[in-house]
Amino acid sequence: MLVDNSLKEKALSIGFDLFGVSKAIIPEKAKNDFEEFIKNKYYGSMSWFPERWEIRNNFSNLGLEPKSAICLGVIYNSINHKNILNNIKISRYATGRDYHKVLKDMGKEFINFLKIKFPSSKFRQGVDTLPISEKVLSENAGLGWIGKNTNLISKQIGSYFFLSVILTDHELSVDNKLNFDCGSCSKCIDACPTNALFEPYKINASLCISHTTIENRDDSIPENLANNLQGWVYGCDICQEVCPWNIRAERKNIFSKISDFEPLEVFYSEEKLLGLTENEFNKITLESAISRITYKQWKRNLSYFIKNEKEKNK
Ligand code: B12
Ligand code: SF4
Ligand code: SF4
Structure with missing residues (x-):
């Protein structure tokens, strides 16, 4: 299938830092990990996990028969985070505007573009909200690898980025999975x-x-x-x-370009x-x-x- 660069170009122009496409399927190994997570109640207080996430096994319950997953990443780490000198610590991801809202707005703009390009196809965006593993699909789409800390890491930008996945019934050409891991680091x-x-x-x-x-x-x-x-x-x-x-990404001055992620006063x-x-x-x-x-x-x-x-x- 021909690679269509216009999708990546559009995503980057909207402000996404990472773009990749994978097949909308979850590998067996990931399924076993997820079953272990549920069986051992590692989900803790998130009691919605076992029920709602059952549908992870069956994407067709999501209102479309997805063939491809468009995986998008946006850096949230602000250059100004280092000026927060408090002993009270708040995670970097939460000091700016709600990322669900920011990524949904960006996703809407992208879906409008996709609908013009592929008028007979359906699209469904998730930012945490869909019962799918954004990390696994994005790893398969070549955005990075899931590290020992269980976050998705990109060689270029580290792991301080959010993910959003757009499922579609349109068959897109897929990217290669990155062949990389954490090595001996722990x-x-x-x-x-x-x-x-x-x-x-x-x-x-x-x-x-x-x-x-x-x-x-x-x-x-x-x-x-x-x-x-x-x-x-x-x-x-x-x-x-x-x-x-x-540490490397910060040294290379890689920070968020999104003003909404600047820490509130x-x-x-x-x-x-x-x-x-x-x-x-x-x-x-x-x-x-x-x-x-x-x-x-x-x-x-x-x-x-x-x-x-x-x-x-x-
Ligand atoms: C629940 C959840 C949490 C939980 C569990 C964390 C975890 N590591 O899974 C808690 C509350 C602890 C948490 C914390 C954080 N989270 Co959180 N979280 C999620 C959420 C909503 C679901 C993740 C999940 O299902 N976890 C359960 C584990 C077992 O599943 P998994 O890691 O996704 O996938 C594994 C298995 O489930 C299996 N699997 C995957 N899919 C399927 C499908 C089937 C059918 C089966 C059977 C199996 C299977 O394969 C995977 C590999 O082992 C995702 C959004 C999303 N929908 O994906 C965000 C998400 C993972 N979180 C995110 C963030 C930013 C954080 C924090 C950094 C926030 C913070 N600073 O406090 C921390 C990081 C802590 C850490 N070390 O992971 C980002 C991560 C971005 C990135 N670069 O990786 C996500 C993707 C949100 C987003 N939209 O950007 N989070
Ligand atoms: S897994 Fe990571 S985010 Fe969770 S307590 Fe340990 S260091 Fe903190
Ligand atoms: S093992 Fe090292 S490289 Fe891998 S996630 Fe942990 S700290 Fe990062």
Whole structure:
């Protein structure tokens, strides 16, 4: 099949940093990994996983018979992140505008272009929202490789990027999978404070700080995790911060071009973050990914931060 470069050119012109196409199928090995994840309840508080993600086995439940997956990546790491000097740590991905909204807007523009090009085809975009593995499809599309920290890493831009997948019933020419892996490196596994990366390429999400601070909605956090939050109150970037591919990308000045991902002013001030009232929290976070947690969760996370800081300074 003839390679059509106009799709990649259009995606890059909209602001996507990575583009690739894979067949809309999931390999057997990935299926086994997913079954293990469900069987061992590694999904923790994300109880929607076993039910909703059942349909992962059957793409036809998604309202179209997808043949191809158009995989797109956008860098979120801002050059200004290094100016956030707080002890309170918030993951890079969440300090700007909500990525679901940003990527959906960009995706809409791309789909409009695709519809003109292929008028009789159907398209369906996901940003987290479709019960598919964006990482596996994007790995197959040559965007990068899934690292031992379970994130998709690109040789060119590291792993601080979001993914969005557009499924289509149009048969497109596919890209080659990258033949690459992490080699002997294990920096992410060594650095993970909660042992969530219990084996290379495998995560027990219920132990991950990202899950603990965002997905866990209980009033309290289990003690073994609460003592190991390392200052994180929303998400966790540790296993990416130590990754040589991200250190390299930052050294090469590779940062987001999307102004929506610039950190909001409030995130530069620890004092402001500690003093946010419920109204202020709701107003500030309305447009950000942080709206995924409630004010109650925010206060809970802050209370562990304050407790751990006191212990540290004893
Ligand atoms: C649930 C989820 C989480 C969970 C679990 C994390 C994980 N590693 O899976 C928690 C809450 C912990 C989490 C944390 C984070 N997440 Co998250 N998360 C997701 C989400 C919604 C689903 C991922 C998932 O299904 N995980 C379960 C594992 C087992 O599945 P998997 O890794 O995708 O795929 C494996 C298997 O499931 C299997 N498989 C895949 N597909 C199928 C299909 C079938 C039929 C079967 C049987 C099997 C199978 O093969 C894979 C290889 O082993 C995706 C979006 C999406 N829809 O893909 C974002 C996503 C993976 N997250 C993302 C991000 C940015 C993060 C954080 C960095 C945020 C932060 N700073 O706090 C951290 C990173 C933590 C880490 N080390 O992974 C990005 C990753 C981008 C990238 N470059 O890789 C994604 C892609 C969101 C996005 N749209 O950009 N996340
Ligand atoms: S995000 Fe943090 S807690 Fe989760 S696996 Fe990475 S280092 Fe471990
Ligand atoms: S830190 Fe090393 S082992 Fe972990 S994902 Fe990066 S390259 Fe792979």
